[in-house]
Amino acid sequence: MSSHYEAPIREPLVLGDKSYHDISREIAAPIEGKANKSWWIVFTISLVAFLWGVGCIIYVISTGIGVWGLNKTIGWAWDITNFVWWVGIGHAGTLISAVLLLFRQKWRMAVNRSAEAMTIFAVVQAGLFPLIHMGRPWLAYWVLPIPNQFGSLWVNFNSPLLWDVFAISTYLSISLVFWWTGLLPDFAMIRDRAKTPFQKKIYGILSFGWSGRAKDWQRFEEVSLVLAGLATPLVLSVHTIVSFDFATSVVPGWHSTIYPPYFVAGAIFSGFAMVQTLLIIMRKVLHLEDYITVLHIEYMNQVILLTGGIVGVAYIIEYFIGWYTGMPYENYVYLSFGAATGPYWWAFWALIICNMVVPLTLWVKKYRRNIVWTFIVSIIINIGMWFERFDIIVIDLSKDRLPSSWAMFQPTFVDIGTFIGTIGFFFVLFLLYARTFPVIAQAEVKTILKSSGEGYKRLRAKHGDDVSHAQNVESYPADAGPAANISYKRFENVIPYERGAAGSSTSDIAQAREAKINQLLDSVGRFDGAIQTQDDLQRIKGIGPVLEQQLHQIGIFTFDQVSRMTTKEYQLIKDIISDFAGSPDRDDWAAQALMLKNEK
Amino acid sequence: MAANKIHAIYTDDDLLLQAVKQTHSKEYEISEVYTPFPVHGLDEAMGLKPTRLAITAFLYGLVGLSLAVWMMNYMMIMDWPQNIGGKPSFSFHQNMPAFIPIMFEMTVFFAGHLMVITFYMRSRLWPFKKAENPDIRTTDDRFLMEIEVADHNVDELAKFLYDTGASEISLIKNEEDI
Numbered sequence A: 001m002s003s004h005y006e007a008p009i010r011e012p013l014v015l016g017d018k019s020y021h022d023i024s025r026e027i028a029a030p031i032e033g034k035a036n037k038s039w040w041i042v043f044t045i046s047l048v049a050f051l052w053g054v055g056c057i058i059y060v061i062s063t064g065i066g067v068w069g070l071n072k073t074i075g076w077a078w079d080i081t082n083f084v085w086w087v088g089i090g091h092a093g094t095l096i097s098a099v100l101l102l103f104r105q106k107w108r109m110a111v112n113r114s115a116e117a118m119t120i121f122a123v124v125q126a127g128l129f130p131l132i133h134m135g136r137p138w139l140a141y142w143v144l145p146i147p148n149q150f151g152s153l154w155v156n157f158n159s160p161l162l163w164d165v166f167a168i169s170t171y172l173s174i175s176l177v178f179w180w181t182g183l184l185p186d187f188a189m190i191r192d193r194a195k196t197p198f199q200k201k202i203y204g205i206l207s208f209g210w211s212g213r214a215k216d217w218q219r220f221e222e223v224s225l226v227l228a229g230l231a232t233p234l235v236l237s238v239h240t241i242v243s244f245d246f247a248t249s250v251v252p253g254w255h256s257t258i259y260p261p262y263f264v265a266g267a268i269f270s271g272f273a274m275v276q277t278l279l280i281i282m283r284k285v286l287h288l289e290d291y292i293t294v295l296h297i298e299y300m301n302q303v304i305l306l307t308g309g310i311v312g313v314a315y316i317i318e319y320f321i322g323w324y325t326g327m328p329y330e331n332y333v334y335l336s337f338g339a340a341t342g343p344y345w346w347a348f349w350a351l352i353i354c355n356m357v358v359p360l361t362l363w364v365k366k367y368r369r370n371i372v373w374t375f376i377v378s379i380i381i382n383i384g385m386w387f388e389r390f391d392i393i394v395i396d397l398s399k400d401r402l403p404s405s406w407a408m409f410q411p412t413f414v415d416i417g418t419f420i421g422t423i424g425f426f427f428v429l430f431l432l433y434a435r436t437f438p439v440i441a442q443a444e445v446k447t448i449l450k451s452s453g454e455g456y457k458r459l460r461a462k463h464g465d466d467v468s469h470a471q472n473v474e475s476y477p478a479d480a481g482p483a484a485n486i487s488y489k490r491f492e493n494v495i496p497y498e499r500g501a502a503g504s505s506t507s508d509i510a511q512a513r514e515a516k517i518n519q520l521l522d523s524v525g526r527f528d529g530a531i532q533t534q535d536d537l538q539r540i541k542g543i544g545p546v547l548e549q550q551l552h553q554i555g556i557f558t559f560d561q562v563s564r565m566t567t568k569e570y571q572l573i574k575d576i577i578s579d580f581a582g583s584p585d586r587d588d589w590a591a592q593a594l595m596l597k598n599e600k
Numbered sequence B: 001m002a003a004n005k006i007h008a009i010y011t012d013d014d015l016l017l018q019a020v021k022q023t024h025s026k027e028y029e030i031s032e033v034y035t036p037f038p039v040h041g042l043d044e045a046m047g048l049k050p051t052r053l054a055i056t057a058f059l060y061g062l063v064g065l066s067l068a069v070w071m072m073n074y075m076m077i078m079d080w081p082q083n084i085g086g087k088p089s090f091s092f093h094q095n096m097p098a099f100i101p102i103m104f105e106m107t108v109f110f111a112g113h114l115m116v117i118t119f120y121m122r123s124r125l126w127p128f129k130k131a132e133n134p135d136i137r138t139t140d141d142r143f144l145m146e147i148e149v150a151d152h153n154v155d156e157l158a159k160f161l162y163d164t165g166a167s168e169i170s171l172i173k174n175e176e177d178i
Helices: A019-030 A037-063 A078-089 A091-101 A108-133 A137-143 A158-194 A197-206 A215-247 A259-285 A295-322 A337-341 A345-363 A371-398 A411-436 A444-453 A454-463 A506-524 A545-554 A561-562 A568-574 A589-599 B013-025 B042-046 B053-079 B092-122 B153-164
Strands: B005-010 B029-034 B142-148 B170-173
Touching: A019 A037, A019 A158, A019 A411, A019 A589, A037 B092, A078 A215, A078 A371, A091 A108, A091 A259, A108 A137, A108 A197, A108 A259, A108 A295, A108 A411, A108 A444, A137 A506, A158 A215, A158 A444, A158 B029, A158 B142, A197 A589, A215 A259, A215 A589, A215 B029, A215 B042, A215 B053, A215 B092, A259 A295, A337 B029, A345 A589, A345 B153, A371 A568, A371 B013, A411 A561, A444 A454, A454 B013, A506 A568, A545 A568, A561 A589, A561 B005, B005 B013, B005 B153, B013 B029, B013 B042, B013 B142, B013 B153, B029 B042, B053 B092, B053 B142, B053 B170, B142 B153, B153 B170
Parallel strands: none
Antiparallel strands: B005 B142, B005 B170, B029 B142
16 A cells, blocks of 8 residues: 555545646746736725724824723723634634644645634734723833833733733744744745746745755654644633633623633634635635635534534523523623623624524535535624624623613724724735735645645546556756766656657648647637637747747637646647747746736 | 765655665765655655754743743742732742743743744754755755765766666766866
């Protein structure tokens, strides 16, 4: 049995007959190409939202947090709601990269990079809120244990709010380091493919000079494993500590011992929902459907089901305890009959419907594998999880022990603007990331290609598990000819193959040529002048006027056709056109054509 | 010509691994292998020693933990003890439960960051560091094995490498000798 064996019953994680080079090419394509129109539209909207948020933040800081809708009774509202919401979202990335690494889940390879990016960007948004809430953010360093002008009065290490400072800064920095270490080989790949000196320089700096030595890889794997081991308890600790912000208080509804596990499950629940939201769009826009497959989406839906189930059980327990204690105050906590029928009934029911009812549809396999439905559910969960934090904070505070001070919360435009601003900031960062970073950990995907790639699975199904997995790559001599020192070097596959030299008749050659053209057009599609318009193929680097004319003679007219070409088609073209002078592999026609096609 | 090297390029990880094993068993000296992704079992086949980074991480973690314990004791017990919420801070062991989150976070912080810094230093990775892979295709889909020529016959060695499945072979002359 080959070492790449994987149970045939497992669905492939990488679709199509991919080679290692195909993976590099397809993951580098979004970076090497130009942004299309929809990217610019979404980016502009996000940027405007972000700038609007910046304006609101400047207004808050210069005027004071009185511009928020807070009142005497409800002293925490949207600010902490948003903080907890964003921190929660920031839990999926490290869970995917750390916990799933420890469990050796191969499907994490395709999603971990973007999930970690999302984590970091979400934690940045979360960090903004406590910072603004300080009122005087330029004194933020007071939360650090540093000797100060008060005769070294230290910060209070008994306070969960201070634990938060340590937990979130550790989490952010460790996630960042974990992410970047994983990025080094992928930046190196982009660096070595880069065509412009500027790109080469930038990715050279970003890749820290990664060279891919065997020893580096050995250390790399060890570091990833140890970081995963460290990050796993870390990810649990962060939201545990966030829940302590509430659980260590004496406010009814807050001082609950199930908060830590319940908050952690809720965080993973919301984090995976956000990953789904982002990845479902990203795989479509960046054409990564072969890497982020329906199977990946189903797996993530299963995690959502599990954590959503934990959250649902926690809700039921909270509701039961609220009733069972018999305390009148507990009847107004966020999960109680009082909340369900009181002035915040809409927030209560939004929570129940979004987080408990709608995700139940994912028990049905058909819905779990339905991309559109998954996208809708992920948005609903994001909304529901925002309401969970809103309910915990605002409903619990709204009816305190003194009925005369009962109040409602009314957000001002500043509350709303700041929240929308962070959403804008988040998307600005993510969109920039999607254009400049390798969004899939290509080096890691390459390690699972032979075990989980569709092509190799088919190969094993056809020829048995012991079949050779060695790739037969079309080769070309290195440009600079490093092999020049060896007199008898052999590049079998570049020795020009003289067709017809063996004395075959011209009609045979013509027939063979015709068959090859047909074979080529069968795989790339035929051009129909009546309904299609031809593209300017000369825009593809490496195709000049002569080559374009030759391609036209074969019947290649559109970017669409070129974009479907693989090494097999390139070889066919080389065979068909006798004086072919292009290098489609090196210039990567297909990737360029894909880019140009999308620009239209 | 003491330090001449041969670069053999393979197109596949299975081929490379097999070639590394064969080369190793022939007692040719493999000085380096460059691969685009971690090839499972390559370090063993090359005879690389296991990395000790995990041990350093454990030690760094201990440093972080000790620092946190010292910090909590100094700041909360010795320097400025306070009665917070009716819980006086007069002895470390009684107050320790409240310090566990900080102790944990500091342990993770030190272990994680110092280990990664050690990794970057040992593998010589930092911004503005020049990449050292001899062929740019080794970050894409090629696998490069570097063999010390030493006093072996170059032609024989090259033939041997072809037989192991190398697709390209080149002799790298040490510049000092030329």
